[in-house]
Amino acid sequence: MMNIADNIAKIRSDMALAAKKSGRVLSEIKLMGVTKYHPVEMMTEAAPHLDLIGENKVQEAVNKRAVWPVGMASCPWHMIGHLQRNKIRRALESFDLIESIDSLETAVGINRVISEGGPRRFPVYIEVNMSREAAKSGVAPEEAERLLEGMMTDCPLLSVEGLMTVALDTEDECVLREIFGGLRELREKLRCATGLPLPELSMGMSGDFMTAIEEGSTIVRVGSAIFGPRNYG
Ligand SMILES: *Cc1c(COP(=O)(O)O)cnc(C)c1O
Numbered sequence: 001m002m003n004i005a006d007n008i009a010k011i012r013s014d015m016a017l018a019a020k021k022s023g024r025v026l027s028e029i030k031l032m033g034v035t036k037y038h039p040v041e042m043m044t045e046a047a048p049h050l051d052l053i054g055e056n057k058v059q060e061a062v063n064k065r066a067v068w069p070v071g072m073a074s075c076p077w078h079m080i081g082h083l084q085r086n087k088i089r090r091a092l093e094s095f096d097l098i099e100s101i102d103s104l105e106t107a108v109g110i111n112r113v114i115s116e117g118g119p120r121r122f123p124v125y126i127e128v129n130m131s132r133e134a135a136k137s138g139v140a141p142e143e144a145e146r147l148l149e150g151m152m153t154d155c156p157l158l159s160v161e162g163l164m165t166v167a168l169d170t171e172d173e174c175v176l177r178e179i180f181g182g183l184r185e186l187r188e189k190l191r192c193a194t195g196l197p198l199p200e201l202s203m204g205m206s207g208d209f210m211t212a213i214e215e216g217s218t219i220v221r222v223g224s225a226i227f228g229p230r231n232y233g
Contacts, residue, residue, distance in 0.1 A: 004042060007226045008033075008049040011209070015220065018213035029213055032078060034205070034223035037230040040064050046226060048073050054099075054221050056081025061094040080164070080202075080221060082137040085109050092122070099125040099164040099202050102139045104150040111155035121159045125202055126151075128186065130179045131168040138165065141186055145193055152194060162200025162218070163187055167208055176208050180215035 011031065019026040032052035035043045043053065043064065052075055055061040061077060068074065076096040083091055083100055088109045091098060101107050101124045114122045126147060129138030139147050144163070151158055163186065167179045180203050187198050204212025206225035213220065224230065 002228050004045045004226060005049055008046065011222055011225060014210055015213060018210040022214040024213065024216075028218060030219045032080075032202075032219055032221045033226050034080065034221050035064075035227065036060060036081075036223065037232060038223075038227045040067055042227055044069060044072050047075055050075055052219065053077045054080045054223075055095075058083070058087040058091045058094065062090055065094050078202075089113050097123045097125070097161075099162075100127045100137065101125065101151075101160075102127045102129075102137050102147075104147055104154065107147075107151045107155045107158060111157050114157045119157075121157050123159045123161050125162040125164045125200060126160060127164045127166075128183060130165045130182050130186075133168065136166060141182065144186060145190060148190055148194055148196070152196075160196060160198065162198050162202060163190075164202035164219075166205070167203065167212075169207075171207070173211060176211045177215055180204070180208075180212045180217065184216040 015029055016026050019029060030051035032054045033046045033050040034054040036056045055077060079091055079095040079098045080100055083098060083106055085106055092113055126144055127138040128141055128144050129136050130141060148160060151160055163183055165183045167176055183201060183203055187201060191198055200218045201216050202219040202221060203217045204220040206222050209220035209222060
């Protein structure tokens with residue numbers, strides 16, 4: 001029988017191992033539960049043990065937030081899937097942060113909607129397609145600096161706080177280290193170019209989060225290792 005709290009405890013202890021191995025401070029690494037295709041009942045069970053909730057689709061997040069039990073603990077919700085421009089307004093109503101910015105047009109669209117609501121800033125990350133897979137969203141690594149500088153100029157209400165990537169689906173440690181280490185190095189380059197601190201590196205999923213932590217991840221996004229396989233039916 002699967003127990004969500006036990007699964008999370010196991011992941012937290014693996015996170016501690018990876019942090020220790022790489023000489024990192026465990027409290028600087030957050031655990032996101034990725035809850036796409038899983039019901040709200042499983043989410044409310046997990047939420048007290050998580051730092052963040054991650055959803056891929058705007059509509060699914062809207063539906064789930066609408067039935068979230070009143071008074072039930074939650075944690076910040078991050079959007080981690082591709083954001084279509086016609087869903088920006090609803091995304092901003094359901095998410096506390098968007099990790100998947102990969103175009104200036106989308107960023108400008110978000111900035112415009114935010115500007116209608118008074119002077120608040122909205123936090124985002126840039127998604128980078130480190131593995132260069134055609135089917136994947138995210139900006140190419142060599143385009144990231146131009147996107148970030150465009151956002152600093154055109155999106156004054158957006159606060160770019162980090163980078164996100166989805167690694168290649170592989171168990172090859174060397175390939176994974178190249179991807180995760182590559183995102184960390186890209187962050188250094190962008191820090192130098194812009195002066196932004198970019199504290200967050202969102203990288204690592206169920207199969208590769210320990211490697212990601214060893215390479216500098218500050219947010220691991222774990223779905224199936226917490227909630228079991230997704231039912232796409
Ligand atoms: C689904 C998803 C995850 C979680 O994947 P698991 O392998 O189930 O841990 C993490 N990040 C993104 C962007 C996802 O779409």
